[in-house]
Structures are given as structure tokens and as C-alpha cells.
Amino acid sequence: MDNKIISLRSPHLILAGIGASERLGQEAKGIGARKALVVTDKGVINSGIGKRIKDLLEKEGIGVEIFDEVISDPDIKNVETCIEMGKKGKYDLLVGVGGGSPMDIAAITSVMVANPGSVREYFGINLVKNPGIPTILIPTTAGTGAEVTQNAVLTDTEEKMKKAIISPHLLARVAIIDPLLTLSMPPSVTSFTGMDALTHAVESYTSNNATVLTDLFAKEAMILIGRSLRTAVAQGNQLEARYDMSLGSLYAGISLANAGVAAVHALAYPLGGLFNIPHGIANGLLLPYVMEFNVLGNLPKFAQIAQFLGEKVDQMTLLDQAYCAAKAVKAIYRDLKIPQSLTELNIPENVIPTMAQAAINVTRLLANNPRTMTLPDAGQIYKKAL
Ligand SMILES: NC(=O)c1ccc[n+]([C@@H]2O[C@H](COP(=O)([O-])OP(=O)(O)OC[C@H]3O[C@@H](n4cnc5c(N)ncnc54)[C@H](O)[C@@H]3O)[C@@H](O)[C@H]2O)c1
Ligand SMILES: [Fe+2]
Secondary structure (H helix, E strand, O other): OOOOOOOOOOOOEEEEOOOHHHHHHHHHHHHOOOEEEEEOOHHHHHOOHHHHHHHHHHOOOOEEEEEOOOOOOOEHHHHHHHHHHHHHHOOOEEEEEEOHHHHHHHHHHHHHOOOOOOHHHHOEEOOOOOOOOOEEEEEOOOOOOHHHOOEEEEEEOOOOEEEEEEOHHHOOOEEEEOHHHHOOOOHHHHHHHHHHHHHHHHHHHOOOOOOHHHHHHHHHHHHHHHHHHHHHHHOOOOHHHHHHHHHHHHHHHHHHHHHOOOHHHHHHHHHHHHHOOOHHHHHHHHHHHHHHHHHHHOHHHHHHHHHHOOOOOOOOOHHHHHHHHHHHHHHHHHOOOOOOOOOOOOOOHHHHHHHHHHHHOOHHHHOOOOOOOOHHHHHHHHHHOO
């Protein structure tokens, strides 16, 4: 028995499965849309997905304009350009198509069209007053889960830090998850976005705010990602692996949206803010080291994670089982197409104190961590990842 109250926040509708994106036009029409802004990036356009999305909307008689200027791990300036277009165009639907970057920009644009002031005023929890234009969010990576969360993340280039806007008004009206849209992801993007999803599952499963409900999603996410991430990277056209990864990312996103993430994300934020390291790389690199640190905070759950990731742990002590979870994650990471250390990313040892201080300031996330993390602890973890 668990004495926590279960709560579940999610989009009004989640459509997931092979070919689910074919339903876009119908859903857009159901919302009453007549003029849509598709928010995406050049990579998604070059993969042909942008045109497919445009065609699906136009087939239903919906006018379409495209903003394809989203940059990876976007900053405030980037979203402001999109908001300007959003305000001028009088759209009644925003469709965010791509990885977490375009989906977050679409969600923020949606609310900023209906709320005064600048984006900066809304960093934090529940500061957005008015609901925005309805959004349909469609991931083309299997990683962030941004299609089902009430979070949107931006890089604050002045403070050199990633910051989040958190509000129920950021939730999509409809989330459409179609594994077919992830087939064109190159191995490197598959690797780091997949590690982001695995991080969401592990961190939300062991979060102090996890409930029996979020555990269902996190557990299944770890099983799916554990068995299919390597294959999705090595054989990008293997639809079964892509299917597992898309559902794994979705489930991890639902779990993260309701249980929160913790120290891995807090420690990853300075890597993004100071060195522009993509979110998934920063998370994936730090995940096994933070797990090694966190193991003592929840031995039974870490022991279960080892099992979800396919480790044979029957003959081991509970402590060894729990440490085995971190070993399993490290082994997955080693098999991926992804930088393997901070040194490989050209991050020098002498910035560790600055990064550790910045990470410790992310109290919103550290409050979820199963083991209290101090400034020296954070520094030690970065050192291990050098
Ligand atoms: N809102 C949330 O809850 C949440 C959660 C985690 C991360 N994030 C944020 O999401 C952002 C990262 O998103 P991401 O990791 O998905 O990467 P991304 O959106 O930046 O995309 C990475 C690259 O992959 C390319 N790409 C995407 N899909 C493709 C496809 N199908 N085929 C070919 N190329 C493709 C893009 O063009 C881009 O160059 C960060 O800003 C991060 O902070 C948000
Ligand atoms: Fe993340």
C-alpha cells in the first residue's frame, strides 16, 4: 500500500501507434481549426516530415503556415521570433512537430500569444494565467516526452542556464506519437534522445514524488527502452525497435510529467547552459554516475531497475542488485553513438565548481532526488564523468 494520493495530468487525447499521424487532419478539424502554424526545424523539414504534416492538414481544408527556425535546445531569442509570428498570424491551432525543441517552442508560443509580458516572467511553476491557442504535439524523436508534459525548457543565454516554464496551460490538446516519424533519425540523435527517455524513466521511478501509477509507466518504459535502444541505434529502420522506443519515451514522459525528474537533470542543466551540450547527451553521460550515488537512497527500487533492464540478479544481495542497475545503464551508454566523457566534450576540470554550484541551485529538481545531494557530492559526480 502507498499512502500518497495518485494524480495524473496529461493531454486531452493521446494517440499512439504505427500510422497515428494520419489522424492529424481529423483531430485538427475536431478542434475547429481553420488556420494552423506548424512549428518545426530544418532537420525535420529535410526529412520530409514537414511536408507530410502540411499535406495532412491541408487535406482537411486547414490553412497552414510554417515556422521552421527552431534551433536545438532553443534559447529565449529563438522562441521570441516564433511568438512574433504567432501573434501576427491569428492562428487557431499550433502544431509542434519534431524533437523536444520544436514541441517546447510550440507550447510556449501558444501561451505567450494569450499572456502579456516577456517569456522570462513565466520561468517557474504555475505563473501562466491564461490558456493559449490549442496545440497538437507530434514527436519525431523518441526521447523528451515533451508531447505529454506541462513543462517547456529554454536556455537563458544571459544566465547560461536551462530554465523551465511549468504550467498546465502548456499541456497539448492532442499528442500524436507515430513511430514511423522516427525512422529517419540518425544513430547519434537516436542515441542521445533515447538516453533522455531512459533518464526520465529512472529518475521518475526513484523520485520522492513517484506514485504507484507513475511506477506503472516508468517500469514499462525501462523494459521497452532497455530491450530496444541498442537495436534502434544500430538498425534505424527496424520498426519494432522504433515502436518500443516511441512508446518507451511516451510512458517515460507520462511518468516524468507526474513524478518529476531529479539530480541527473539538475546536473545536466549547466552542461546545456554553459557549453551547449544537447540535453540527451548531458543526461545520458551523467545518469550512471548519479545512479551510483542514489542507490543508497532506495535500494529496492534500484534493484528492480536492474531487472527491468534485463540483468540476471537472482543470486545477488539487494545492494549488489541495486548497483547492478547503474552498471546496466553504463553498458547501454557504452554501446551507443555518443560522446563518452566530459573530457571528450572538451569540458575542463576547472569548471566543475561552477557547474556544481549551478546544479545545486536547481532545488526544484533536487527536492525529488531519493538521496540528499550536497555541493561536494555534485562536484564528485562531475569528476567521475570526466
Ligand atoms: N518539455 C519537456 O518535458 C522536456 C523534457 C526533456 C527535454 N526537453 C527539451 O527538449 C529539447 C531537446 O529535444 P530533443 O532531444 O528531442 O532534440 P531536438 O528537438 O533538439 O532535435 C535534435 C536534432 O534531431 C533532428 N531530428 C529530430 N527528429 C528527426 C527525425 N525524425 N529525422 C531526422 N532528424 C530529426 C532535429 O532536426 C535536430 O537537429 C531540449 O531543449 C530539452 O531541454 C523538454
Ligand atoms: Fe529530459
